[in-house]
Amino acid sequence: MLDNFSEASMAISGESTLVYQEVARKVQREKGIRVINFGIGQPDLPTFRKIRNAAIKALDEGFTGYTSAYGIDELREKIASHVNTLYPNGKPVKKEEVIITPGAKTALYLAFLxxxxxxxxxxxxxxxxxxxxxxxxxxxxxxxxxxxxxxEETGFSLNVSELEDKISSKTKMIVLNNPHNPTGMVFDPKEIENIMELAKEKSIILLSDEIYDYFVYDGRMKSILEDPDWRDYAIYVNGFSKTFSMTGWRLGYVIAKEKITKKMAELAANIYTCPTSFAQKGAIAAFDAFDEVKDMISLFRRRRDVMYEELKKNKWIKVHKSQGAFYMFPYIGEILSRANIQVKDFAIKLIEEAGVTTIPGEVFPLEVGKNYLRLSFAVDENDIREGVRRINEFTTRLMKEIVGER
Ligand SMILES: Cc1ncc(COP(=O)(O)O)c(C=O)c1O
Structure with a gap:
């Protein structure tokens, strides 16, 4: 009886990225080598001091009870005024159009639900x-x-013509993520505009996950909030996890027209009540920490350059220099086909035989990722050099063994 799980729960598979961290731990334990971890999806810096202090103060002052299901007004106002400064085009976002959630994942979940x-x-x-x-x-x-x-030259593009072909009478939503996990792309603003137009024209909801919006190294990121008409068709998701290195705080948010946030607050009240009270007080201070964010982005830009230069040394790998987020997504299809190996097995081999954790691209459904690896560069610069050196040495050895190449 207890093994009879619901259809809903059975439709979901577990977080497969964790498998690779588990293999890495085993290799470290058994072989005593330090595994370099390019598998992580979070900045490696602690949450900025100002933010931590604000949360500590809130705790000390006893701000530990439930809050509104929408989150606290002061934080909703901060978010509204922040996006109004970034995107001053249209009718300003009001606090009523903001709902704070326990992480951006929950924001996405509410939107789908x-x-x-x-x-x-x-x-x-x-x-x-x-x-x-x-x-x-x-x-x-x-x-x-x-x-x-x-x-290789231009990286990934959104393929708007195929998107148009895939629209049917049953299409309810389009999910957009820019800057993009796992590819590190900042998409051409024209492509984003085309998708916005298409969604409007066909009356399809556009769910836009812009959680990496501050991680832009080259090019310009187009936000859906730049369209004065976004309220007619779009739902905007963002969060504190990446920009302020607050993954464990679990704070994200939705911006959408008031009727939507109101309904989401009803769902929230029945699912999780509210986001964590003192964490929200910390997040208010995040809006005074943009100097720290700027420094972090400069650091990540340098790391991206180092990772790219090191990967370019590998003649078996094709890599496009990412422009955003903190991921590089090199093409390794030639290695996989010559060595006749699946990307998942290749990623395991990299951990076991080279001491480097990466995430095989097939974790990011469905087909395309099978020829790619995701490497996070939210990692110390020396580790980036050493980790990619190990990857390069390993692939050279593998190709020499298997296909007799030098
Ligand atoms: C594209 C994207 N959206 C959402 C999330 C979830 O963020 P949060 O930690 O705020 O739930 C992540 C985290 O990896 C992400 O990469």
Whole structure:
């Protein structure tokens, strides 16, 4: 009886990235080598001091009870005024249009829960952050994948024409993530505009996950909030995890027209009540920490350059220099086909035989990622040099053994 799980729960697979961390721990324990971890999805810095102090103060002052399901007004106001400064085009965002959630994942979950009925189709780019498709499946919806196009020179593009072909009478939503996990792309503003137009024209909800918006090294990031008409078709998701290195605080938010945030607050009240009280007080101080954010981005830009230069030394790997987030997504299809090995097994071999953890691209559904590896450069610069050196040495050895190449 207790093993009879619901259909909803059975539609979801566990977080497969954790498998690789587990293998790494085993290798460290058994072989005594230090495994370099390019598998992580969070900045390696502690949360900035100002933010920690504000949360400590809130705790000391006894700010430990429930808050409103929307989150506290002061934080909602801060978020509204922040996005109004960033995107001054349209009618200003009001605090009523902001709901704070326990992490951006929960923000995404509320958005899917609000709209996806069994049988509804949700268009998701391939590759994508794994949780979009899982939650859609859990709700009985159907993820419909649009393969991104890739070229070494230009990286991935959103393939708007294929997206248009995939739209059917059942299409409820399109999920967009910019800057992009796992590819590190900052998409061409024109492509984003085309998708915005398409969503408007076809009356499809555009769910825009902009959690990496501060991690832009080259190019310009186009936000859906730049469109004065965004309220007619879009839901905006962001959070504190990445920009302020606050992954464990679990704070994200949705910006959407008031009718939507109101409904989400009703869902929230029944699922988790509210986001954590004192964490929200910490997050208010985050809006005074943009100098620290700027320093972190400069540091990450340097690390990105180092990782790119080191990967370029490997003749078996093709890599496009990422422009955003903190991931590099090199193409390793030639190694995989010549060595006749799947990307998952290759990633395990890299941990066991080279002492480097990466995430195999197939974790990011569905097909495209099978020829790529995701490497996070939210890692110390010396480790980036050493880790990529190990990868390069390993692939050279592997190719020499298997195909007799030098
Ligand atoms: C694209 C994307 N969206 C959302 C999240 C979830 O963020 P949070 O920690 O705020 O739940 C992540 C985290 O890896 C992510 O990469």
């Amino acid at each position: 609000l709209y996806v009925n069994p049988g509804d189709e949700v268009i998701i780019f391939d590759p994508s952050f794994y949780s979009y498709a899982e939650v859609v499946k859990m709700l009985g919806g159907k993820p419909v994948y649009v393969k991104m196009k890739w070229a």
